[in-house]
Amino acid sequence: MDPNQYCQDKAAASGSSFYYSFLFLPAPRRRAIIALYAFCREVDDIVDECSDEHVAQTKLNWWRQEISDLYQGQPHHPVSHALLPVIRDFNLPAEQLLEIIDGMEMDLNLHRYEDFKSLRLYCHRVAGVVGELSAVIFGYTDRATLRYAADLGLAFQLTNIIRDVGEDARRNRIYLPMDELAKFNVPASDILNARQTDNFRELMEFQYQRAQQFYDQAFATLPAADRKTQKTGLIMAGIYRTLLEEIRLDGFQVLTQRTALTPIRKLWIAWRTWMKG
Missing domain, CATH: 1.10.600.10 (Farnesyl Diphosphate Synthase)
Known part of the structure; x- marks a missing residue:
């Protein structure tokens, strides 16, 4: 082939x-x-x-x-x-x-992350690095664009983690930091057994806000000179941020369902972002 x-x-x-x-x-x-x-x-x-x-x-x-x-x-x-x-x-x-x-190898050895620092290393390896390589392929003139791309990759991965909490739990994986579960009084057993509680929703709102911070940080770092060449990443961000909002609007029902956008909606967001210039 x-x-x-x-x-x-x-x-x-x-x-x-x-x-x-x-x-x-x-x-x-x-x-x-x-x-x-x-x-x-x-x-x-x-x-x-x-x-x-x-x-x-x-x-x-x-x-x-x-x-x-x-x-x-x-x-x-x-x-x-x-x-x-x-x-x-x-x-x-x-x-x-x-x-x-x-990063992929970490999935073989780690099914829990004690804090965000350790999770961030995982996210950087499986997504931040991909973001940097992608930025090189798209084309850039300012090295700040690589920092933008790494942060955007982290934002994408954090969005994936939020979306896939239930799916990951069925594989005995929890990517939400253990110290944050403790902070919001959410036992790991609640996640593994798909128990949706007010505490869990508060925990997920905390995760949502962090992901949004990484999107905002990425956009603030992107140099104007490279915005045109990096438009593909901005299309991805438009789709992923819309997905993140949908998950929140659904009340973070991520333990029992997997929120997704339809192909036509993704294509619409992609076209709209591309036409913005």
Whole structure:
């Protein structure tokens, strides 16, 4: 199979909000970001779909070696073949691709996070780094744009965590910091057993406000000179912030349902954001 088509199919099948923002990019950058996204999906799926942690670890180790081979010009996987011209054209460092794998590996070893500091490291690895790499692919002139992209990546990941509380709990994973559960008097058992309480809603409002702070911080950091080239990230933000608001309007019913936007609504938000200029 053609490597780029493999990545395209992987991205489209995921149904991710990111896919809708990619549609507006020029073809070379679109192929590049879809290849990066497909890589993230490949390593993320290993952790999510492998019930045997030893098998998952073996597969992640394989990908570490694959990154090494990729940077020596000897890729094996279709995604790696698609990434080969990307890492050359955009000068993407191997260390950052490996850091993404480090983040995925944390899911094998950590099912709880004691505080936000430890959670933030996880979020940076699986999303902040992706944001930085994406910003490079989109194009930038001011290094402050990389700080914007890292913060925006964290905001996206915090939104995902809020959306997926129930789904993660069914995998015995809790990404809400344990010290914050204690602060709001929410036992872990409430989350694992899907008990919706007023305390839980207050905890989720706290998480919501933090995510909004990261969105605001990201937008405040984005230099005006790079706003046009970074418009794809702004489309993603428009979709994700709308999702975050929907979750709040639903009363944070995240323990028993997964709030999602329809494809047509995502496309509308993407088009509206693109036309704003």
